[in-house]
Amino acid sequence: MIGFLTSLARFVSEAVIDARAPEQANHDAATGHVKPEPGPPPTPDPVWVDGWWLGATRSPAHPGRVGGAISPWVVVDHTTDMHPDTFGALLRSWRGSPGAGNGAHFLIGRTPQDGTHQLVPITRNGQHAGGSPNHGWFVVGGKLVHPNSVAVGIEVHCAGPVRQVGGQWWYGEGRPWRAQGRALPAAEVTPDPLRPGRGWHRPSSYQLEVLQRLHADLDAVMRPAPAYTIRPNGEQPAYARTAPSARVVGHCTLDPDRKSDPGPEIMAAVQSWR
Numbered sequence: 001m002i003g004f005l006t007s008l009a010r011f012v013s014e015a016v017i018d019a020r021a022p023e024q025a026n027h028d029a030a031t032g033h034v035k036p037e038p039g040p041p042p043t044p045d046p047v048w049v050d051g052w053w054l055g056a057t058r059s060p061a062h063p064g065r066v067g068g069a070i071s072p073w074v075v076v077d078h079t080t081d082m083h084p085d086t087f088g089a090l091l092r093s094w095r096g097s098p099g100a101g102n103g104a105h106f107l108i109g110r111t112p113q114d115g116t117h118q119l120v121p122i123t124r125n126g127q128h129a130g131g132s133p134n135h136g137w138f139v140v141g142g143k144l145v146h147p148n149s150v151a152v153g154i155e156v157h158c159a160g161p162v163r164q165v166g167g168q169w170w171y172g173e174g175r176p177w178r179a180q181g182r183a184l185p186a187a188e189v190t191p192d193p194l195r196p197g198r199g200w201h202r203p204s205s206y207q208l209e210v211l212q213r214l215h216a217d218l219d220a221v222m223r224p225a226p227a228y229t230i231r232p233n234g235e236q237p238a239y240a241r242t243a244p245s246a247r248v249v250g251h252c253t254l255d256p257d258r259k260s261d262p263g264p265e266i267m268a269a270v271q272s273w274r
Contacts (some may be wrong), residue, residue, distance in 0.1 A: 002238045004250060028220050032266060046216050053119025054193065055213060056106060059091065059117040064098025067125025073225040074138070075248045077127050077211070077270065078104065079261040081160030083171045083181040084201070091158070094119055104128040104153040110204045114157070122218070123199055128153025136232040136254030144231070146256055152218055156211060159201035160261055162189055169199060200263045211266070212273055219247050224260060233257045237262035244273050 003248050011191065054060055082090060094103055105115045105126040120126040129147040138145040159171035162184060170179035171190045184201060192198040203211075224247050234257030240250050248270050251259045 010170050021184060028262075029237065048122075048221050051123035052218060053106075053118055053122075055084045055210070055217065056118040058115040059095055059107075059119055061094050061103050061119035061126075062096060062098050064101055065103035065127055066095060066120050067127050068125060070125050070149055070217075072122055072150055072152045073223050074151045074228075074246075075130045075222075076153050076251055076254065077248060077262045077266055078128060078149060078153060078155045078251045079160050079203075079263060079266070080107075080155050081261055082157070082160055084157065084184070085109055085181055091117060100131075102127050102131055104155040106152075106214065108154065108156050108207050110157055110207060110216075112206055116210050122152050122221075124151045127249060128155070132233075132258060133256070134233045134257065135254075136230060138254075139229045139231050140226050145228070152222070154211065156203050156207050156213065156262060156266060158203055159184060159206075162199050162201050162262060164191075164197045164199065169201075171201070178256065196259055198266060203262075203266055203269075208266075208269055211269075215248060215273065216271070222247070230254060237264075240268050242271075245270065 045181070047054055080086075080090065091107060093099065094107070102118060103123055103126050105118060105120045105128070107119060109115050109117075125148050127148055129151060130137075138147060138150065162169050162171055163177065163179075164170075165179060168183040169186060170183055171181060172179045188204075189199045190201050190202050192200065194218065230249065230253060232253065233255055236256040237252060240252040240256060250267050251261045252263075252267075
């Protein structure tokens with residue numbers, strides 16, 4: 001009887017050990033914790049859905065600011081050249097009124113709180129470049145191509161060119177020029193070494209981070225760019241004479257007669273991301 005009970009106890013003990021063997025095999029020797037069984041690889045989140053980027057808040061523009069269907073192969077970077085305190089009013093205007101029909105696909109605020117907004121799917125004309133009669137053109141195979149018909153427009157919200165008055169930096173408008181709104185922090189301005197008393201309102205680190213990620217995601221989804229040249233409408237500033245890449249140009253690259261955006265800092269940043 002004693003021998004039978006001893007054999008039974010050994011059998012039960014071995015069964016318990018056998019039952020735990022798979023779990024013990026998954027133990028982490030360093031921590032003593034049980035390692036989870038490997039599951040199926042995660043399904044990657046889509047980056048685009050019907051022309052809308054999932055990295056932005058969907059904020060549809062007024063229909064009067066949206067054109068027809070396009071199949072883009074290039075990006076035009078812009079800055080809004082407006083006082084930074086106007087972000088909310090600008091977004092409401094683009095969403096709620098037709099304006100003069102102008103707009104953009106994306107609007108990047110200065111902070112995560114402002115956020116990044118997509119107003120137009122990249123499959124539609126965002127009406128962001130080429131609004132004047134003498135605008136610049138892309139040239140493909142000897143033919144003029146309107147920028148809005150092939151380009152995604154990204155607006156980075158900042159004051160653009162600024163002036164120093166009374167020891168402070170100001171955004172201004174009009175002819176004659178007049179300062180508008182509050183003074184800008186000196187830390188947000190890059191002085192222009194060639195023009196004393198002039199400078200550029202710098203994009204924030206948040207804006208540059210979002211812009212770089214958006215460029216990469218656009219590059220992955222846009223159709224291949226053809227061989228092209230640019231026919232600008234005037235003499236380009238030095239920082240705009242070389243397009244940052246075959247995929248990205250500045251508004252100033254196309255339309256230097258009227259536009260200076262997105263300014264030298266964004267142009268240089270995009271070149272560094274190549």
